[in-house]
Amino acid sequence: MATAKAKSSSAGKIKIDKSQKLELYRIMSECRALQQRAYDLFMQNLVKGTTHLGQGQEAIAAAFGFAMREDDYTFNTYRGHNHNYVRGVSMTSILGELMGRDIGQLRGKGGSMHITDSSKGAMGSYAIIGAHMPIAAGAAWSAQYRGTEQVACCFFGDGTTNIGTFHEALNFAKIWELPVVYICENNQYMEYTPIGDVTAVEHPAADRASAYGLEPILVDGNDVEVMYETAMAALEKARKGGGPTLIEALTYRHHGHSRADPGKYRPDDEVKEWKENRDPLYGYRAKLLGEGIDEAELAKIDANTEKMIDEATEAAKNSPPPPAEIAYTDVFADGGAEWRN
Amino acid sequence: MATAKAKSSSAGKIKIDKSQKLELYRIMSECRALQQRAYDLFMQNLVKGTTHLGQGQEAIAAAFGFAMREDDYTFNTYRGHNHNYVRGVSMTSILGELMGRDIGQLRGKGGSMHITDSSKGAMGSYAIIGAHMPIAAGAAWSAQYRGTEQVACCFFGDGTTNIGTFHEALNFAKIWELPVVYICENNQYMEYTPIGDVTAVEHPAADRASAYGLEPILVDGNDVEVMYETAMAALEKARKGGGPTLIEALTYRHHGHSRADPGKYRPDDEVKEWKENRDPLYGYRAKLLGEGIDEAELAKIDANTEKMIDEATEAAKNSPPPPAEIAYTDVFADGGAEWRN
Amino acid sequence: MAKLSYREAVAAAMAQEMRLDDRVIFLGEDVGAAGGVFKATLGLFDEFGPTRVRDTPISEQAILGATMGAAMTGLRPIAEIMFSDFFGVCWDTVVNEIAKARYMTNGDHETPLVIRSANGGGARFGAQHSQSIENWAMAVPGIKVVAPSNAYDVKGLLAASIRDPDPVLFFEQKAMYGNKCEVPEGELVIPLGEAATPREGTDVTIVALANMVPKSLKAAEILEKEHGILCEVVDPRTLVPLDTKTILASVEKTGRLVTVEENPRLCGWGAEIASIVGEELFWNLDAPITRITTPHIPLPSVDVLEDLVIPSVERIVDTISKMD
Amino acid sequence: MAKLSYREAVAAAMAQEMRLDDRVIFLGEDVGAAGGVFKATLGLFDEFGPTRVRDTPISEQAILGATMGAAMTGLRPIAEIMFSDFFGVCWDTVVNEIAKARYMTNGDHETPLVIRSANGGGARFGAQHSQSIENWAMAVPGIKVVAPSNAYDVKGLLAASIRDPDPVLFFEQKAMYGNKCEVPEGELVIPLGEAATPREGTDVTIVALANMVPKSLKAAEILEKEHGILCEVVDPRTLVPLDTKTILASVEKTGRLVTVEENPRLCGWGAEIASIVGEELFWNLDAPITRITTPHIPLPSVDVLEDLVIPSVERIVDTISKMD
Numbered sequence A, B: 001m002a003t004a005k006a007k008s009s010s011a012g013k014i015k016i017d018k019s020q021k022l023e024l025y026r027i028m029s030e031c032r033a034l035q036q037r038a039y040d041l042f043m044q045n046l047v048k049g050t051t052h053l054g055q056g057q058e059a060i061a062a063a064f065g066f067a068m069r070e071d072d073y074t075f076n077t078y079r080g081h082n083h084n085y086v087r088g089v090s091m092t093s094i095l096g097e098l099m100g101r102d103i104g105q106l107r108g109k110g111g112s113m114h115i116t117d118s119s120k121g122a123m124g125s126y127a128i129i130g131a132h133m134p135i136a137a138g139a140a141w142s143a144q145y146r147g148t149e150q151v152a153c154c155f156f157g158d159g160t161t162n163i164g165t166f167h168e169a170l171n172f173a174k175i176w177e178l179p180v181v182y183i184c185e186n187n188q189y190m191e192y193t194p195i196g197d198v199t200a201v202e203h204p205a206a207d208r209a210s211a212y213g214l215e216p217i218l219v220d221g222n223d224v225e226v227m228y229e230t231a232m233a234a235l236e237k238a239r240k241g242g243g244p245t246l247i248e249a250l251t252y253r254h255h256g257h258s259r260a261d262p263g264k265y266r267p268d269d270e271v272k273e274w275k276e277n278r279d280p281l282y283g284y285r286a287k288l289l290g291e292g293i294d295e296a297e298l299a300k301i302d303a304n305t306e307k308m309i310d311e312a313t314e315a316a317k318n319s320p321p322p323p324a325e326i327a328y329t330d331v332f333a334d335g336g337a338e339w340r341n
Numbered sequence C, D: 001m002a003k004l005s006y007r008e009a010v011a012a013a014m015a016q017e018m019r020l021d022d023r024v025i026f027l028g029e030d031v032g033a034a035g036g037v038f039k040a041t042l043g044l045f046d047e048f049g050p051t052r053v054r055d056t057p058i059s060e061q062a063i064l065g066a067t068m069g070a071a072m073t074g075l076r077p078i079a080e081i082m083f084s085d086f087f088g089v090c091w092d093t094v095v096n097e098i099a100k101a102r103y104m105t106n107g108d109h110e111t112p113l114v115i116r117s118a119n120g121g122g123a124r125f126g127a128q129h130s131q132s133i134e135n136w137a138m139a140v141p142g143i144k145v146v147a148p149s150n151a152y153d154v155k156g157l158l159a160a161s162i163r164d165p166d167p168v169l170f171f172e173q174k175a176m177y178g179n180k181c182e183v184p185e186g187e188l189v190i191p192l193g194e195a196a197t198p199r200e201g202t203d204v205t206i207v208a209l210a211n212m213v214p215k216s217l218k219a220a221e222i223l224e225k226e227h228g229i230l231c232e233v234v235d236p237r238t239l240v241p242l243d244t245k246t247i248l249a250s251v252e253k254t255g256r257l258v259t260v261e262e263n264p265r266l267c268g269w270g271a272e273i274a275s276i277v278g279e280e281l282f283w284n285l286d287a288p289i290t291r292i293t294t295p296h297i298p299l300p301s302v303d304v305l306e307d308l309v310i311p312s313v314e315r316i317v318d319t320i321s322k323m324d
């Protein structure tokens, strides 16, 4: 298969100090705990509907969450709990939403696939493949028009690179030089089909960057520091009027696609390799220890994470289901659903 | 703007003999006459609805029409009269359709934008930008499945390269290695907007070929012999199981986008350059004379063309409008429109 | 008051609102420098410049996605989808994103935007450029649907749509772009959700929309003159919100209802109105509710066939004159 | 006869037809090796192999475009659109290409194809994965629309759809995939356009579709037992062609009509049926036609709210027991 040679990020190395490293670790560890808990709750039949989890993909969300400005915009998919969490949506809100409780971020009206809090820049989780890519361009257009130097970051999967909106959004973003960063989380699979089986190029995003006048950027999405550098470079470029960036971050989902999918369509040794040797969280833990960071510091973070997730679980469990009347609210801006007089 | 360097067709030179040259000339001259007559009839208020003409773009249609096998498939756009004509749809059928006469190819039910004759491999003219690109892939898939070595040729404009179906169709065609040839007729404009204003790369098709694992092919669409070589190479490749080809052919429309559009959004000297120095028909005429072909031979073709178009015009004019009852036929395969019992 | 054409009223409303509110921006294919393929936005590019009036590529999903993203982040964008038939290529953005955003997010997302589009037949453009799809839009909860029948309403309703905090699909009937009527030069805003009653009558209520309104008015004249039947013509103007009060009050008075719909029959807006009136005024109806629609077929291109299938003045007269 | 689930009946019908006719091929996302996300096509990949059962990229426009192209050139393809909500991203191919091809070309194009899709709510998937859009399809001339309510009908109607020379949209109600009933193992084909009457009665006609059929049957039981009301339940099974004869005959007998629709109210298929019955049986009706629908809102995700808004057995009982 003919493929353009993708280059690694040209982001210059930036200095990441110890406190920043601990922050990156903390965020990833909280994401992991949140996702693992969601899984456990699903298996206990406490989650309504569906879930799409992001264990194994935390480095991407964590790095961007850490790098973004408070008023930047995040657009993510149904596999978006990590992305919402890193922008400040609480564990309780997320678990509550999955469990269909009144305390849930959307009071159960949206569910796992639609978590949103635009007051925190978490501009929504989108469940139709690719639909959010042009919407993110629109938010970036708005920022450009208003002159705010805000940047929109839009996360999507490898499978999403084959749908029409990918193409339309990237062309659009480039011709107007919009402050938007598109991040393809290439976890190698769409639902059950390997991305290579259905894609004309090897690197579904990076090998297509040139079709939009963009540099190909292919990075290790499980190395949180590489991701952080890549994020910082793209954000800065966008903020300074340098236009859009398309990043392909190689990663892997530890679990199946959704719900209880055991992911059996994947070779055992592939799963093993990614889980044991390329886990973004444990790998980073090992790296930090190797750099001389005290185990106790990390253990303290871990313990705090445990406590947070347990408290959030309790809070969510203790919340009642939403009241009936909210079924009929917020179709229109007047708060109601009335279509006639 | 960063653009992948587009290469010219790698098609090996093939020998085009005199009779073939005269055929190419004849086909182009008939296309020109057909389009010019359609324009005149429009200005006389004899055309119902709209027209999109292809004066200036004849070389592409003529070369492909001449190169294709009788059972190959053509898919084209609303700007498709030439493409239908070269597959054997008669001048009378085409003009009759434009004029809304019973003798029209579709008896007036489709109109100028939808001329079709699948018995001749003219698989339809499509008026929604890009919609036919996946349909052509489907016809190619069918040919591949049936093992017939038929090839589908799909023509579209430069503006069409920015819509989602372009992307989906090309990826699809490549992953299944379908026998389909996609030909972008880059006439530099969408309706009134220059393609460069809204496209992230310089060559809207060729600079994107690599995104689908394809070779970039950029050719002079107004040189009928270059087009013929390019067509032959792509058809042969597809027929032999070599998969799809994407060709960008540079050309220009002499008239406005549609109907009476005078095309005033284009610089005068640009129009002049293309009309006077790069006319595919007159240029080829001059070339053939330069190669020693007798003026009388070409004049004979011209005269025959004149006669044909006049006869076709008369036949169309003499045909009545279609009868009322056909408004209610052919919604369903039983010939009728009944949705209830 | 000056006479304005339906197309001029579009530009007038947009200019009125763009002068008042610089959050209002406009995008679409060939809408800027060229003023739109129907010339309905002539002058806006010159007045407001290329940052507020933007030409786009042929990327309808990007156009509407960008519109939504801009609306979510503080702007009030107006998008043009050149022909309403092209909603097919960006229907997801309308129905799954724009229409559902507020509800799914428990009220978080704001999507104040307008999508204008040339709708309807009569121009001999064939099946892919002539559809009346206001009923597709009506079927989707979360969007407002406007379809004006004259230049006055175009100006007032488009201005109201731009100010509206909800997403609005604004259908311009392309065969009416040249129609003129008196339109005030000053600020004009007509609230969404109020039907007009351009003709009063006591015998039959005709509910008609867009280009079916002038046809119904013409038919009503003939019916009065030739048959002594007094028709009341109600133009809902907006399908969502729907002014059922005006419709119900009219049918309560006349006891008879005819809908005149340009859309192919099945699941047209007239079916919805018929089901409401049939249920709520069951005991008041003196005759069956009758729907005059385009038959359930794609539109043919040629004039003789197109004129045959779209409801005509003759068909309206004929149907009503034969009612019980 | 063996009991088959609704999902097993899908695979059974497809296998039946694929064995008989090698022009029948199948494509969609994750439909092959994985057997589909709803496991409705398990076994087909193993039996018919990767040239007849093909996994595609996430490219719905390419899927349906390719389906149409294959149908135009001699094959009889079946496509899967995973959730019917995703018709939004490929609606153009359905409404502008597939539905209009034959008409626009004066009968030239043949498009024998089937598009299967998981439709409807009840799985707590939220507003973008739960819609009932059979009314969207019904509004478009040129396609047939099927929506079976049990495994027996799935097998027979899907087989007929595959054999049909016209394009068919085949809606599988996703909450019903596990429902079982007796289904013959041998060849089964049920003609399109024939309603079923799973329960006879003399007082009220209930017209219900898909998952609303079992709910209506349950309600009818309760209405008989607790209120002495004898309901006749008619399941149109196909919306196009529509078996108006059966519906009209039933209402002629009962004098009362209730539609039970899962779709949001406006322009639902029930409105169309109400407008037909209201017009043609005006003098036979003893009470207003009543429509029981999901309110005109997007679907909420959480179970308590979803159950509240989709028509329930209780709401059907309640509405009918209070009818005039």
Ligand SMILES: Cc1ncc(C[n+]2csc(CCOP(=O)(O)OP(=O)(O)O)c2C)c(N)n1
Pocket (backbone or CB within 6 Å): A079, A127, A128, A129, A156, A157, A158, A159, A160, A161, A187, A189, A190, A191, A257, D029, D058, D060, D082, D086, D089
């Ligand atoms: C338009 C559309 N088609 C299909 C789906 C069903 N679907 C949900 S997730 C998914 C796979 C997406 O793969 P990818 O983009 O790689 O994201 P990942 O799930 O791996 O994060 C599919 C096909 C959908 N939601 N929307």
Ligand SMILES: Cc1ncc(C[n+]2csc(CCOP(=O)(O)OP(=O)(O)O)c2C)c(N)n1
Pocket (backbone or CB within 6 Å): B079, B127, B128, B129, B156, B157, B158, B159, B160, B161, B187, B189, B190, B191, B257, C029, C058, C060, C082, C086, C089
């Ligand atoms: C989906 C869609 N969007 C917009 C249009 C309106 N339209 C018709 S032709 C055209 C320009 C097409 O440009 P190009 O592809 O370069 O073809 P050309 O007309 O130059 O041959 C546009 C925008 C359409 N028909 N379909």
Ligand SMILES: [Mg+2]
Pocket (backbone or CB within 6 Å): A157, A158, A159, A185, A186, A187, A188, A189, A190
């Ligand atoms: Mg993936």
Ligand SMILES: [Mg+2]
Pocket (backbone or CB within 6 Å): B157, B158, B159, B185, B186, B187, B188, B189, B190
């Ligand atoms: Mg062009």
